[in-house]
Amino acid sequence: MTDLWLGAGLMLLVALSFLLIPLLRGRRGQLEEDRTALNVALYQERVAELSAQQDEGVLSAAQLHSGQAEAARELLNDTEGVMPAGTTRLGKAVPLLAALLVPVLALGLYLHYGASDQVELTEEFSQPPRSMEEMTTRLERAVAAQPDSPQGLYFLGRTYMNQNRPADAARLFELAAKLAGRQPELLGQWAQALYFAGNKQWSTQIQGLVDEALQADPREATSLGLLGIAAFEGQRWQQAIDYWQRLLALLPADDASRAALAGGIDKARASLLAAGGQPTAAAPVAPQATLKVRVRLGAALAGKVQPGDSVFVFARAVSGPPMPLAVKRLTVAQLPQEVVLSDSDAMMPNLKLSNFPEVQLMARVSRAGQPTQGEWVARGQAVSSRSDAVQSLTIDSPDQ
Incomplete structure (x- = not known):
């Protein structure tokens, strides 16, 4: 941001120079005009003095003529190189007023229509955040500056989910889905946020979102995980095992969530056995490409x-x-x-x-x-x- 203001200040100085230089030149021209007027007055005084001396008989006609010629040469020498004063209808007040108003008006237009907030955000994001709260604030400002960016809405929604703010996250995922299209990943995140915002109560809206997501991508991870959670909470142990096993088969071998997912499958299997049931083999999952x-x-x-x-x-x-x-x-x-x-x-x-x-x-x-x-x-x-x-x-x- 500092570089921006330094550049703007330099451009302002250049702009002011175009307005102030004519004023300075006008001042110089006025000084030269005053000096010329003084030289003319001295010439006239010298001519009048020579005429008076001739009337008194001190000077002859030839001497009078010689003195007048000498005075005229001195006047020419004193006024040589002096440019005639230019005339303008603007006067001095208008250029000075323009020199003050132009930068003020330009600054006002930039602050209203410009992208100073985005420039500042870019500089902030170039530095690592010192805390999760600072990162959240940056994302919120980025979304405010670019409300039509589905990427910004998506990442802020994920951040809200990590901060246990599912209602706020659901609102952002819905907006992102409207802007970017109903992508399976967005639908899954939206459904998950609605589920936790509604105190883990399943609804027709949530069911519709996960159905749509899995129809477009049967391997959509968030939807599979959410269906497993809902089945586990509803004590539908076999369904929880099936959904979580499908998800487990999709995760990379080094994924950190594999251990927690496998633990959930073991708990569901133990609960099913305790209830007198027998776990069945899950449907095979197509291997990764x-x-x-x-x-x-x-x-x-x-x-x-x-x-x-x-x-x-x-x-x-x-x-x-x-x-x-x-x-x-x-x-x-x-x-x-x-x-x-x-x-x-x-x-x-x-x-x-x-x-x-x-x-x-x-x-x-x-x-x-x-x-x-x-x-x-x-x-x-x-x-x-x-x-x-x-x-x-x-x-x-x-x-x-």
Whole structure:
């Protein structure tokens, strides 16, 4: 924000110079005009003095003529280089008033229509928050500055859920769903917030949201977890086991929530046995989509890249959103390298490899560390998201 105001101050000085310089020049012209008038008065006085001396017989006609010529030369020398005074209808008050009003008016318009709050927020988000309360305040200000941003609404809603404010979170998820479309992930989060805001009371609205989410994506994690919680609270032990086992099969092996989920399944199984029931095997869950990709650097690029340059390997849908479905990050020094892209590498929970039948594999070298733009790229052909074959990518083309 300081850089912004320094830049604005510099521009203000430049603008003032265009208004104040003519005033200063006018003052200088006035001084020169006054000096010229004084020289003319002295010339007239000198001529009158010479005429009086001739009348008294002190000077002859020739001497009078010579004295007048000398006085005229002195007058010319004194007034040489003096520009005639310019005339203006504005006077001095109008430019001075404009010099004061222009920056004040510009500042008022900027504060009303400008984006100073967004500039300040950008600077704040570049620094790590010192507490969860500070992070929440930043997100609230970001949403206030950009109320039509579904990403801001989504992250603030997640923050409210972590702070046990489900009613506020439900309101934000509903707004995000209206702006971004009824994405399965948003519907699941919305349903979960409504469930906890309603004191864990199931409703037709919640049921409709989870049904819609799972119809669009049968692997939507939040909806599966919520259905398991509702079944457990309602002592429907077998349903809780089924939903949670489906969710457990979807989570990566290193996911921190796997232990808690497995513990919930054990409790539901024990409660079912205590009630005289017998747990049944859960329906099989389709495995995650995984793609093996071998990435190497073209021989012609050996001297054109640096070992620390970032390399992004990603897959995106052939028919679908342009954003990557799964991403892995490497460096040039690690090439050649074989990586595995799977649903666990998804950038968005509702955009996974398994949701799209065909994908395009790409690899990009970016010195700036930006996955969306770089210097060199490799583009593969369309491939099935369920392919078991190792795909090869050679980075050798300029990124355009």
